[in-house]
Amino acid sequence: MKNYFPGAGMNPYSVLKERGFIFQETDEEALKKLFDRKKVTAYIGFDPSADSLHAGSLVPIMALAHLQRNGHRPIALVGGGTGLVGDPSGKTETRKLLSRAELEGNAEVLKRQLGQYISFDEDQALLLNNAAWLSPLNYIEFLRDIGKHFSVNKMLAAESVKLRLEKGLTFIEFNYMVLQAYDFYVLNKDYDCDLQMGGQDQWGNIVAGIDLTRRISQKEVYGITFPLITDSSGEKFGKSVKGAVWLDSKKTSPYEYYQFFRNTMDSDVERYLGYFTFLPMSEIKELARLKPPLLNRAKEILAFEATSITHSEEDARNAYRASIDKFGEADPGRTVQTSSAILEDDKGAAKSPQVLVELEIIQNGFSVLDAFVKAGLVSSKGEARRLIKQGGAYIEEKRINDESLILTGKDFSDGGLTLRAGKKRHMKLVPKR
RNA sequence: GGGGAGGUUCCCGAGCGGUCAAAGGGAACAGACUGUAAAUCUGUCGGCUUAAGCCUUCGAAGGUUCGAAUCCUUCCCUCCCCA
Numbered sequence: 001m002k003n004y005f006p007g008a009g010m011n012p013y014s015v016l017k018e019r020g021f022i023f024q025e026t027d028e029e030a031l032k033k034l035f036d037r038k039k040v041t042a043y044i045g046f047d048p049s050a051d052s053l054h055a056g057s058l059v060p061i062m063a064l065a066h067l068q069r070n071g072h073r074p075i076a077l078v079g080g081g082t083g084l085v086g087d088p089s090g091k092t093e094t095r096k097l098l099s100r101a102e103l104e105g106n107a108e109v110l111k112r113q114l115g116q117y118i119s120f121d122e123d124q125a126l127l128l129n130n131a132a133w134l135s136p137l138n139y140i141e142f143l144r145d146i147g148k149h150f151s152v153n154k155m156l157a158a159e160s161v162k163l164r165l166e167k168g169l170t171f172i173e174f175n176y177m178v179l180q181a182y183d184f185y186v187l188n189k190d191y192d193c194d195l196q197m198g199g200q201d202q203w204g205n206i207v208a209g210i211d212l213t214r215r216i217s218q219k220e221v222y223g224i225t226f227p228l229i230t231d232s233s234g235e236k237f238g239k240s241v242k243g244a245v246w247l248d249s250k251k252t253s254p255y256e257y258y259q260f261f262r263n264t265m266d267s268d269v270e271r272y273l274g275y276f277t278f279l280p281m282s283e284i285k286e287l288a289r290l291k292p293p294l295l296n297r298a299k300e301i302l303a304f305e306a307t308s309i310t311h312s313e314e315d316a317r318n319a320y321r322a323s324i325d326k327f328g329e330a331d332p333g334r335t336v337q338t339s340s341a342i343l344e345d346d347k348g349a350a351k352s353p354q355v356l357v358e359l360e361i362i363q364n365g366f367s368v369l370d371a372f373v374k375a376g377l378v379s380s381k382g383e384a385r386r387l388i389k390q391g392g393a394y395i396e397e398k399r400i401n402d403e404s405l406i407l408t409g410k411d412f413s414d415g416g417l418t419l420r421a422g423k424k425r426h427m428k429l430v431p432k433r
Numbered sequence: 434g435g436g437g438a439g440g441u442u443c444c445c446g447a448g449c450g451g452u453c454a455a456a457g458g459g460a461a462c463a464g465a466c467u468g469u470a471a472a473u474c475u476g477u478c479g480g481c482u483u484a485a486g487c488c489u490u491c492g493a494a495g496g497u498u499c500g501a502a503u504c505c506u507u508c509c510c511u512c513c514c515c516a
Contacts, residue, residue, distance in 0.1 A: 259469080263469065263470080264470085265470060266468090266470055266471065267470090267471075292468065292470080293468050294468095295468080296468060296469080296470080299469090299470085323469080326469080327469045330468085330469095378462090380479085380480065380481090381480085381481075381482090382479085382480065382481075382482095382483095383462085383477095383478090385483085386463075386477060386478080387462080387463065387477095389476095389477085390462085390463040390464060390476070390477065391463075391464060392462080392463045392464070393463095421462090421463085422462075422463060422464090423463095423469065424469055
């Protein structure tokens with residue numbers, strides 16, 4: 001984990017508020033006071049249904065990170081137990097149920113990935129799996145002790161349920177809210193957890209947990225939801241050319257990750273800087289005020305910082321260099337003030353993304369079509385043909401017109417060959433030795 | 434348990450015996466314009482070879498036909514109504 005701590009010791013509620021993390025909250029004044037009064041333990045549940053987190057989970061992750069940086073204790077709750085049920089909230093269809101083994105594997109990955117953003121050392125944060133208390137539950141006892149506190153009428157009124165009532169909802173999914181409420185109750189009882197946060201689709205579940213805790217423990221706990229992040233054209237955040245933007249460098253390379261943020265729309269720059277970097281808000285406001293061409297510097301900073309947080313400063317630097325190498329610099333004169341480490345760049349050699357190619361293939365004559373497929377820039381030869389036909393294919397910055405072109409060893413004599421598809425995507429093919 | 438509707442290419446959604454690789458929209462990709470924006474316009478949008486053609490696809494498996502996404506049978510799944 002990196003050391004920024006720009007707002008160390010601040011009230012996390014204020015930090016989250018000014019950075020745009022808060023969509024709904026149960027009690028603003030009480031929440032603020034809570035953070036001033038004690039070291040607060042707060043939790044967010046993470047769904048272990050995928051084998052990697054993606055950019056869509058960044059908001060909750062960053063929220064936990066802000067909490068920890070300001071001296072409080074986050075709990076990341078892996079839904080190992082609830083994952084066996086499947087949260088219907090915000091989904092329009094029934095999700096397939098995962099096996100225990102899959103869930104456990106995914107939970108492990110989750111832990112490793114979260115460790116990049118928050119420190120689990122010495123009780124600074126906890127990673128818990130709700131399977132620990134959900135699995136041993138006895139159905140009859142649970143119904144009697146917990147179920148009696150729930151009103152089906154109320155549950156039916158929940159937005160998340162209403163939505164699904166149209167499409168159909170299985171009993172097991174309907175129970176999800178009860179289980180999540182129980183999580184909150186247990187966390188409050190056993191870990192002194194006073195706050196649950198989550199995406200805006202979690203509101204109903206969070207409120208249910210607050211109610212349950214009040215009824216059983218007579219304790220007041222709180223809830224916050226985050227806004228659903230969409231870009232200015234209303235698209236759900238976290239999708240890019242190749243589908244989801246993953247936090248795992250094997251699934252989405254640091255370069256692609258950098259590019260995802262570098263391509264942020266003008267109108268989203270300020271919000272994204274608030275969500276995805278630790279730069280102070282005052283600086284972010286300045287950056288967002290930059291006039292158009294120079295606003296690209298703010299995007300570079302956003303991409304650099306975001307990549308640096310999720311991967312490493314070195315990865316961010318490499319991606320940054322490779323990018324300015326291809327596209328040029330937004331602020332060559334360094335007129336923009338920033339506290340970002342992007343300024344420390346020594347302009348070392350750029351490391352472009354590359355793919356290794358077996359020598360044998362090259363020696364046998366390598367068709368351009370295959371080369372583009374190999375580079376991962378297109379998914380089939382037909383697509384490569386189309387690309388060439390449409391004038392979007394380049395080799396070493398020269399547009400190709402001939403789809404029957406054969407590449408040979410000579411073309412690779414400089415140690416590699418850079419292919420480009422369209423304006424933004426490129427890949428270097430390097431002979432494997 | 435009874436009755437009804439339906440499962441189509443990434444998504445939504447037409448098609449209901451040949452002219453269907455399958456309308457339309459969205460997403461996506463490319464080109465022009467640009468700031469590696471946005472908006473707009475144009476083109477592309479199953480695979481292989483590109484000339485003609487071949488192969489795979491319309492929940493699954495069989496069947497009827499010269500020929501099926503379209504008809505029949507069985508099975509799986511979803512929704513609605515009644516119990």
